[in-house]
Amino acid sequence: MTYEFVPPIYPDETIYSYAARLHVYWAEKNHRKTAKRLFGKAPINIDQRLPLGIEHIARATGNEVDTLLQHHTFYPLFSGFVSCPIALKEAMLSKSGKNLANASSVAQAGIASLGGSRYCPLCIERDKLQYGIAYWHLSHQLQGVTCCTTHDVELVQVEQCTRKFELPPQQDESNGVIASKDALRLARLLLRFNSDFEFNIPDCREDYWGGPSELLRLKNQYRGQNVDMAVLMEAVNLLSEKVFNFRILSENVVFNLIHCTDYYCHPTKHIFLCFVLDLLSVRQPETSVNRDLHNQILERDRFKTIGYYQLGINQLRPTSREVNRSVNYVKSIARQIGVKYQKRTKFITPDIEARIIAKAKAGVHRQTIAYEEGVSVSTVELFINGVLGLSEKRRNLRKESRRKDARQSLLNTMSNLPELTRKNIKKAIYADYMWLYRHDKTWLYQTLPAARNRTKL
Known part of the structure; x- marks a missing residue:
């Protein structure tokens, strides 16, 4: 059903913003009625990035489904980074968000602090002059985009209830804070990727066709099949702290993005890693000058070791400490020149x-x-x-010691915080709780406080 007066959706406007604007135009006071009218369901949570109920709002407003999906959501971007784009599309067209989180890889994103809604103070004034009302811009909402790429200022983040249809503030007298160059470059790269999939123009995909592994190869960061993860994580964490004020990627995620071809995660994580690798300097290959210097150092330490042996020092460990080499190194030189070295022998009485x-x-x-x-x-x-039996006895001793410690930990927690529920006790002492659950379940359930009935009012 299409209603008599439905204003058009504006450029770069989110579905949530469109619904909020219609809520204002219709002078509707009840958000549930607006949700029922546009999405056929109330209440409903409408995300700024991956909204639900697109098929229903398209019918209600006379818009094309593909137009809303491709140009007013981040479906194009997410479709390139999920295992099943069809499942994601079906979830967004439907009115149920049951499968949306898993289909979009958002459930395991771990970047909740980059959520919420954002607006640009300068875009507010521009929209009011051009359209008479300020609205939420899609290009401001993607996790990882922290600045407006039109005005080069930082976005203002606000928390809101996605079941209520609210527009951004219609007045913001601040001129905005100038964004950092790294934040701007990352924002433009994220939006370029979305545009790449939106218009099917392989711009970013040609620049980053091989993903993180190919970028590492181009930067000469591989040593055989391995990457120096300590150096890489230092660069990742440094830029992450600079742009987001927290670490967005764990070492496990970085490793999987590099080595696993079937690893799916939030697009922002993949693109941010590519962004970091693109900024890495090219590691210079080992040259003949470096090899000559290395050989000179080896020859110097060799003569130094021989000098100690000629002085009558035949103990391996003191010699290795003096030349700052391994015991095997000084031992091999002793064998080469026929020096008898002192061996450590230990007689067990x-x-x-x-x-x-x-x-x-x-x-x-x-x-x-x-x-x-x-x-x-x-x-x-x-x-x-x-x-005979000593090894088994030691295992039992360790188990009993662990049981005693876990029980005492549980009793101390219940004594110090008697108001805690079973769930909160589990969170407070997770390791001890799970050990008791696996090895001492009967005692655990006898000791825990009675389960509380949380009946909905």
Whole structure:
């Protein structure tokens, strides 16, 4: 059903903004009535980026479904980064958001602080002059876009209820804060990617056709099949803190984006990693000058080691410390020149063996026993395995010790915070709670407070 007077949707306007503007034009006071009228369902949550009920609002306003989907949502961008674009499209056309989060990879995004709605103070004034009313711009709403690419100023973020249809403030006297160059470059790149998929022009896809792995290859960051993750994460975190004031990518996500071809995540994460890699300087390949310098250092340390042997020092570890090389390095040189070096021999006496077994039976850690007796950990393990049933006994001792600690942790938490529910207790001591759940469930359920009935009023 199309209503008699429905104003057109404005350029770069979100579906949510369009509904809010119609709510104002119709002088409707009840948001549920507007939702029912436009989306056929009330209440309904309409996201600025990936809204629901597009098919119904298209019929109600006389707009084309594809026009709303392609030019007034971020479906084009997300469709290029999800495993099943058809499922995402069907979720957005329907009135149910049950499958939208999973279909769009937003559920595991971990970037909630980049949500909310944003507006540009200068766009507010421009829209009022041109259209008589300010509205929400789609280009301001994508997670990762923190500035207006038209006026080069930072966006103002506001929190709002997506079940109520509200327009941005119609007056903002501030001239805006000038955005940083990195924030502007990232915003333009994110919107370029969306435009790429929106108009099917492979602009960004040609620039970043191979994704993060190809960018790393072009920057000469690979060493064989490996990447120096410490160096890479330092660059990622530095730029993330600079643009967002928090770290947007974990090392696990970065690793998967580089090495896994079937890893799907929020588009902002993928594009931000490409953005960081694009700014990385090209790592210079190893030259003959570098190799010559390395060989000179090796030759210097070799003569230094030989000098110690000629002085009569035949102990490996003191020599390795003096030349700042490994024990194997100084040992190999000793063998090459025929120097007899002092070996560390350790004879295990019956007294040492008895003490090791006694400490093992008492539950002392293997490394502690090895340190106290001056032997290796493998030697301690050898004696433990040589006593029938001792290894099993030590496992049981560790389990009982863990049970005691977990029980005490639960009792302390319940004593200090008696008002906590079962769910909150689990959050407070998650590791201890889950250990008891797996290994001591009967005691756990007998000790926990009674479950509370949360009946809806």
